[in-house]
Structure formats: structure tokens, C-alpha cells
Amino acid sequence: xxxKLQKTIRPVWAVRGLHKSAVEVLRRPAPExxxxxxxxKFISEVKPQHLSSVVLHRSKRMVxxxxxxxxxxxxxxxxxxxxxxxxxxxxxxxxSSVYGRRGTRLSPTLAAFVNGVATHSMDFxxxxxxxxxxxxxxxxxxxxxxxxxxxxxxxSGLDFLLAFNIGIEIQGRLMRFSNEAHNIPKRFHPPSVVxxxxxAAACARLLSxxxxxxxxxxxxxxxxxxxxxxxxxxxSKPLHIGNASRLGLEAALLASxxxxxxxxxxxxxxxxxxxxxxYEDYVPQPLELSNDDGHMFLLEEQDMGFKRFPAHxxxxxxxxxxxxxxxILVGFGPGTVSPAQVQDILLRVPKSKYINRPFPDSEHxxxxxxxxxxxxxxxxxxxxxxxxxxxxxxxxxxxxxxxxVRMEHPQDNPANFNSMYGEVQVTLVGGDILKGHCDTFxxxxxxxxxxxxxxxxxxxxxxxxxxxxxxxxxxxVVEELDRLGDCRALLSQLQ
Amino acid sequence: xxxxGITESFGAAIxxxxxxxxxxxxxNRSKRMMLDTLGxxxxxxxxxxxxxxxxxxxxxxxxxxxSVWGKSEITLPPHYAAFVNGIAVHSMDFxxxxxxxxxxxxxxxxxxxxxxxTLPSQPSGLDLLLAFNVGIEVQGRLMRFSREAYNIPERFHPPSVVxxxxxAAASAKLLGxxxxxxxxxxxxxxxxxxxxxxxxxxxTKPLHIGNAARRGLExxxxxxxxxxxxxxxxxxxxxxxxxxxxxxxxAMAVSASSDFKWILEDQDVAFKRIPAHxxxxxxxxxxxxxxxxxxxxxxxxxxxxxxxxxxxxxxxxxVDCPFPATEHxxxxxxxxxxxxxxxxNKVTVSSFSEAQINRPALKxxxxxxxxxxxxxxxxxxxxxxxxxxxxxxxxQRYVARCDTFxxxxxxxxxxxDLVEKFSVNASSVLCTEGVEGxxxxxxxxxxVRECSILGSYLRMTSSQHEQLYSTRxx
Numbered sequence: 001x002x003x004k005l006q007k008t009i010r011p012v013w014a015v016r017g018l019h020k021s022a023v024e025v026l027r028r029p030a031p032e033x034x035x036x037x038x039x040x041k042f043i044s045e046v047k048p049q050h051l052s053s054v055v056l057h058r059s060k061r062m063v064x065x066x067x068x069x070x071x072x073x074x075x076x077x078x079x080x081x082x083x084x085x086x087x088x089x090x091x092x093x094x095x096s097s098v099y100g101r102r103g104t105r106l107s108p109t110l111a112a113f114v115n116g117v118a119t120h121s122m123d124f125x126x127x128x129x130x131x132x133x134x135x136x137x138x139x140x141x142x143x144x145x146x147x148x149x150x151x152x153x154x155x156s157g158l159d160f161l162l163a164f165n166i167g168i169e170i171q172g173r174l175m176r177f178s179n180e181a182h183n184i185p186k187r188f189h190p191p192s193v194v195x196x197x198x199x200a201a202a203c204a205r206l207l208s209x210x211x212x213x214x215x216x217x218x219x220x221x222x223x224x225x226x227x228x229x230x231x232x233x234x235x236s237k238p239l240h241i242g243n244a245s246r247l248g249l250e251a252a253l254l255a256s257x258x259x260x261x262x263x264x265x266x267x268x269x270x271x272x273x274x275x276x277x278x279y280e281d282y283v284p285q286p287l288e289l290s291n292d293d294g295h296m297f298l299l300e301e302q303d304m305g306f307k308r309f310p311a312h313x314x315x316x317x318x319x320x321x322x323x324x325x326x327x328i329l330v331g332f333g334p335g336t337v338s339p340a341q342v343q344d345i346l347l348r349v350p351k352s353k354y355i356n357r358p359f360p361d362s363e364h365x366x367x368x369x370x371x372x373x374x375x376x377x378x379x380x381x382x383x384x385x386x387x388x389x390x391x392x393x394x395x396x397x398x399x400x401x402x403x404x405v406r407m408e409h410p411q412d413n414p415a416n417f418n419s420m421y422g423e424v425q426v427t428l429v430g431g432d433i434l435k436g437h438c439d440t441f442x443x444x445x446x447x448x449x450x451x452x453x454x455x456x457x458x459x460x461x462x463x464x465x466x467x468x469x470x471x472x473x474x475x476x477v478v479e480e481l482d483r484l485g486d487c488r489a490l491l492s493q494l495q
Numbered sequence: 496x497x498x499x500g501i502t503e504s505f506g507a508a509i510x511x512x513x514x515x516x517x518x519x520x521x522x523n524r525s526k527r528m529m530l531d532t533l534g535x536x537x538x539x540x541x542x543x544x545x546x547x548x549x550x551x552x553x554x555x556x557x558x559x560x561x562s563v564w565g566k567s568e569i570t571l572p573p574h575y576a577a578f579v580n581g582i583a584v585h586s587m588d589f590x591x592x593x594x595x596x597x598x599x600x601x602x603x604x605x606x607x608x609x610x611x612x613t614l615p616s617q618p619s620g621l622d623l624l625l626a627f628n629v630g631i632e633v634q635g636r637l638m639r640f641s642r643e644a645y646n647i648p649e650r651f652h653p654p655s656v657v658x659x660x661x662x663a664a665a666s667a668k669l670l671g672x673x674x675x676x677x678x679x680x681x682x683x684x685x686x687x688x689x690x691x692x693x694x695x696x697x698x699t700k701p702l703h704i705g706n707a708a709r710r711g712l713e714x715x716x717x718x719x720x721x722x723x724x725x726x727x728x729x730x731x732x733x734x735x736x737x738x739x740x741x742x743x744x745x746a747m748a749v750s751a752s753s754d755f756k757w758i759l760e761d762q763d764v765a766f767k768r769i770p771a772h773x774x775x776x777x778x779x780x781x782x783x784x785x786x787x788x789x790x791x792x793x794x795x796x797x798x799x800x801x802x803x804x805x806x807x808x809x810x811x812x813x814v815d816c817p818f819p820a821t822e823h824x825x826x827x828x829x830x831x832x833x834x835x836x837x838x839x840n841k842v843t844v845s846s847f848s849e850a851q852i853n854r855p856a857l858k859x860x861x862x863x864x865x866x867x868x869x870x871x872x873x874x875x876x877x878x879x880x881x882x883x884x885x886x887x888x889x890x891q892r893y894v895a896r897c898d899t900f901x902x903x904x905x906x907x908x909x910x911x912d913l914v915e916k917f918s919v920n921a922s923s924v925l926c927t928e929g930v931e932g933x934x935x936x937x938x939x940x941x942x943v944r945e946c947s948i949l950g951s952y953l954r955m956t957s958s959q960h961e962q963l964y965s966t967r968x969x
Contacts, residue, residue, distance in 0.1 A: 081722055082717075084720065107555055223694045223702060224690070243686070259698060265693050272692050272695075273691045273692050
């Protein structure tokens, strides 16, 4: 990873170098030569024709999945709490739709907030590499802002999709500035760092801000970024995405009113930290828009991971590994797995404190527990939405299995969503040892969900709240999104 | 290393601290902080950044709303009132500064006043004073968890780190939350902390304080609704510790029945005489002294006689700005403030206008200024000094040094001068009755039955002023 970064560095001043003395340029690059300015320019000037068919296809899948998990997320306690907070603190405002709640609308930033909370409430939303949950930070803001725009100037479906992709692209570019971002996070929760920036970028585009204003939107957003990892696996975690969405929109709105901030926020200035405050290593690179019609969006070279069940991505490896052991066990004898058969369970997983929880106390902790997800899959053959209900958390069979789990962190199992594996080794009472190993779970970007599987997930999620006509119409509308003249067809189906 | 219960001890302490534990010393000092904060906030309501934030905030409405300082007609939802008033406080970098470095009051007072106005039963002045001090104390405690906090910052802007925590603590106190809820308020607030330093010296810096106030208040209210965060947020390195390179937290012990040692009692704040970064105060005092020496020895003193100026200052990149282009940069420039002092024999509120910044005479002087960072000049507001040396065309040298400027905690502003600063600031916005009312209420806050009376004085604009200044930016 390090050598890759070093190879692609092209110091900005080396490109310009001729007129000014090297020393002066090093100390103060011309405004248009900064990384920050290049980002602003990209956001403002990239065109719909730069979206390739692969990127269109992949991003539409993301939009669909994100709406689905957002809608089912509207049934959670944390969503309800966030919604009531907003409704109590602020007067009704008939502007932006709230997922899954017919007739409920809020001010745009508040709608972005609650819909973002909904999206991440069950940890069911998409995950990328380097690690973050990109869509939940962007889509709610873009939807809310679209609702805010006047009836005769609503964005077209293609404009909407372009803004969305800009929000994703900016996140991907920022994460590539550091090695730290390539591994499972330890300090700052990535959606709170890059998500806010992505939302700001997407909204700046939708507001048609000029390059300078786009840069300022990013800089304003930087001061609103960054939440510690410690709140992951708690009820507060979904607010990281909710706030990323909300605050990115706010940054763009403030920039549109002329608020200014640092013009070097993405550049690395010694002694004064900007965006690099969030990383231990940081090498920024300008974002260039090539003169011809091509721009390679990162989504083209790096696909998205979609979850099959609502838990941290790492859980999907151990669940698939445990499920294969379950299949073998069930093949042996009666149709269920009983703790009585099991003497010992060994998990070989990467080292990561916040997903290592032997006895999770809450649904939030359970979604972040290798042990819990492995045992659930071992017992039931799969992990589903239902695996995290209060009753399911307290099952005696599950607790019995949990008490028999040991963990190992092999050297060859890095804490990295691109390279990790999950292994479940079950020692039966009789002495037999069964092993399940998963390198790439179904849904990972190396083994993506088929369109059918994705739609099935969407139907299960959205269908839990919306009538089936709306569910089907949403599938159709999103499929057609880049051809829609007006994104209202999408906005009207969310509740 | 397993640390236990530090966060919970903070939650318990916030809940347990009561008015009988407020000492005379702490009451005195915190009342001065309140007065100064209100004054700089009122003056700040006439700035461009405040106006932009206000226009944005007016997108939001609510049933219960709170005062916007210096505006007789406008109110906002409490979060946004806290937001804009907080921005006003820090808009000109005129607000108080503490050691370890942060601007403690601007993050707390706007949140408390906005909250107080919407509470069903009105808090007393003493309740307000207690909550305010809880917010200050928590900030002081948190900064003592790391060595990094003791120096002039390089990574995160301290008000954005500890300010939001102070606001959450103070708001939780005023709301009367349980110990567990207070703990959660801190945990929720931690996810709203941390703005990088790069936005200092820009128009966005004041939003760091505005957002600290707003989001701390929101954290307390979410905790009141039952939202939970990590109950060990202060204990773990991946919690509040992420904002510091070295982090060593310790518990906060409070017994409701015995004495409590407030940090403010041991460590006073500095109040500014100039609306600029604290470091500027040293260089200005040194420049004025050097200028006086030159004036005393040379009969017809003329600045064009100056060939070269050397400033000896602590190393701090974000206040090293040789040619500031904006008011925000000018407030964060050793070079600018020294040159202003040499040119005008004073640095005041009006020194930072666009016209003043662009004066040819000033720019000419700036081109003769050089900055040195001697090894013995430490980047700490407790230890730094500034030295100004002028060399004339004749080769004469005039040097002066400032170790402690007037207004620093080692040499505090007299009560008379503090009230004078407030009066000048507040009079730009409020009518005389308002100005005197605020002085009177804050001076006697511990005896005031309902603290909302403060809000009514803060809205007593002289209508003439409101029209004149509503669109003007300073």
C-alpha cells in the first residue's frame, strides 16, 4: 500500500515549477495549484457524461440498497428518538420527507439527519474499501436538498445521480490520502470523517456552487468532521452518519451564503492541521478532471460491499464460515444444532477491539461481536434481521455457545476488509473437529450480490414498512433514475 | 491499561455539584467572565460572519425560541440561538482565554442562556452561575488529561474539543439530568468534538465556538431523551483520547457535602484588550514599549526612519502571517499587530477593518518585519514572551520585551477596566438601559430570581443602532 501511494505522488510544484523560484512556490503554492482548489473545481465542473455505464449501474444499486435499509431503519428506537428530538426542538416544516413515515416532513438538514440515522441504525448499510459507509452520508442529504428545491427547478434523475456519485467519489479520494484509512479504523469513525465531506460535496454540486464555494464547503465541513470510534457499538453510532449527512448539507448551505474557510484545508501545512488532523499519515493529491470526456470514478475500479444481515462487515466472514459448519452438523443428525454437541469454538479473526465482544449486552454490541454472529450462524444456519431482537440476544442456547468461544488473531489475518478472512473451528463433544473458512463472503465486492439478491433484500426491508406498490415503484424508479427528467418520481415514494 | 469509571465519575460530579460549593473566589471570577462574554458577543453581532450564520439559522423555526443577542425582534430555536450567539462571541477573537489554552466561556454561556429561556420553570441566577461553572470546570479537567493541551495548539482547535464537552456538562446541569444521563451527554458530545486548526484565521473559526455551544446543548437534550453513548468515553484512548497524542485521564471526585476545589480558583482566565489572538497581546505591548523608547530619544520621530523590525516570538505557524489579506488573518498575525502598534501607537477594534489592513504605510512597515523564534520562547500562554526590536536608518536599536501583558491571568484587568471594555462593546448595540441592566444583573447574578431577565436586557437595542448596523459589517 505504501509503495503504491509513493508511486502516484506527483508533487504539484514539479508540474508548474518554471516561473517562480522553487522556495517560494514550496512555501506558498498559487491558489489554483492547491489540492483543495482541485477538489472544488472537480465538484463544480465534472459532467454527467463522465459517469460510465458501470458507475451508473453500481451507484443505482447503492441508492436502492440505501433507501431500503433507511426505510427499515425507521422502525428502530434510535430513529424514533432522533425524530422526536427534531420534532420537539423545531416547529413543523413541510419540506423534506422522512423515510417510512407518511406525512412526516422536516427542515432539510433535520430530514437528512433522521434519515441518515435510520440508514445506519442497524449497521445494514453499504461498506466500501477503504472502509466507510459511503451512501448513508450522502443520499439523505441529496434527497432532502432536492425536496427543498423549488418545484420548477428540481434536479433531473441524472443530476441527482451525478451529485450522489460526486459525494461518493470525494470520500474515496480522501481515504486514499492515508495508509491508516486502508485498515479497520481505530481512532476516528470513517463515516464521520469522510462522510461529512462527501455530503458537502454532493450538496455543493446540487446547489450549483462555483469552484471556490465548493472548496469552502469542504473546508467548512472539515470543522464538522470527526467522531471517535468509542461510540461505535453504541446507540450513538447511527448519529455519526446522520450528522455527516446533515452537517455536510449545512456546510454547503453556509458556503452558498458566502461563508469562507481555509483554502488549504486538504493540503498538508506543517504546524497547522487541516483535514490531516484525522490521520497519522497523510499525503494529499490533487483531483484532476481530464480534458477529454473521461474521468475514472473510483466506483468503477472498486465496487461496493452490501450486507446480507444487519451487522458490522467483519461479521459476514465469520457468519459464512459458521454457516458452513452448521450445514455439516445438520447433515450429521437432527435438523438443529444443539450446544450439547459442541465442546469448543475457536474463531480465527483479525485483531480489532471494537468487534471483539464475548458477551454483548445490547443489540448494538451484538452487531459488533465476532462471537455473537458466529454462534448465531452456527445455531441457525444464518444471521438475519431477527437475530438481534431482545429475545434472540438472550437465548439460552446462544449464551451456552458464547461461553465456549475462544479467539485467535493469526498474523496472516490483517484488520483490513480487502484482505481479511474468517475461520470457525468447532470441536465436537465426541472429539471431531469441523472447520469453516471464509475468504470472501457473498455480498463482498469480490463476490457481489446479484441484482436479484439485492432486490430481495430491498423488498424485505422496504416491504416491512411500505405497501408493496410503493416498493415495486421504487425499484423501477431507481432503475430508471438516470433517464428520469425529474427526480420527484423518486422523492414521492419514500414514505 | 484498564481505566474504569472516569466518565461515570464526571457524570456523577456534574449531577452532584451544588450551589453551596461555589466559593467567593470562583463566583467573582466567573461573573467577570460572563460580563466580558456578553460584551464581546454583543459587539460581534455586527460582524459579517454573524450575519451569514443568522440568515442561515432563520431557515429554522420552533415553538419555543430563544433570544438572539443584540436583536430586539429576532428569536431562534434554542440550538440556533446558541449557535449564532456563540459565533458572535468568537467572531472577533475578543473572548476570554484560559490556561491550558481554550476559550471557555463562549462555548458555555450562549448554550445556557438559550436553554434557560425555554425551560418550563425559570432557573435562578445562582442556578445559571452553577451550571456555567460546571461547564468551565469540565473543560479545565479535560485539558489536564494531556501534555499536548498545555501548548499552543497545532492539530485541533481546543474550543472545538473541550468546548462542546463543557457545553454538554453545563446544559446537563441546568436540565437537572441524572448521573447516567450526564455521562451520556458527555459521550454523545464527544462525537461532535474536534475541528482542525486550519480554519483558525478564517471566517469559519467563530463557528467552532458556535457549534460547541449548540452541539453540547443538543447532546444534553438527546441524553435527556434516553440516547446512550459509550459510558467509558473519557476512559478509552479511542474515545475522547483520539484528540490528543498523549492522553492520561483521571476521575473527578465530588462529594455533595464537602468543599470543592474549582480549577478557576487556582487558574484565572485572561481577558483581551484587543480583538485578536492572545499571542498578539504580548507583541503589541512590547511594540508599544519599544516605540515609546524610540519616541523618547528621537526628537522628530518618523516611522520611515525604521529600517528593520525583528519580532522574537514563540513558534506557532497559524499566527505567523507576514501579509494578512483578511481581518481574520490580521487577528492571527504577529507581524500585523506589531506593525499596527508601531504605526498608530495603539491597536483597537477598528484596526482590523479592510481599509486599515490595506493601508500602504502599514504594508510598507510589514515588509520590514522579520520573525525569529528563539529556543527559550515556548509556545505556551503561560510561558511565552515577545520582544520587539527596531533598527533605525542611523543604526540605533530600540528593544522592548513583554513577559506578561495587562489582561493576562498574572496581571488581570481591574474591575473598572473590565466594565469599561464591556460598556464600550455593548454600547455599540444596546441602549444605555440595556448596557447598565446587563452590568447590574451579572454583577448580582447570585441574587437574581429569574435569570431570563438577562435576556430582556440583551435585546434592548437602541433602534437607531439596529438600523445603522444591521447590514454593516465591521
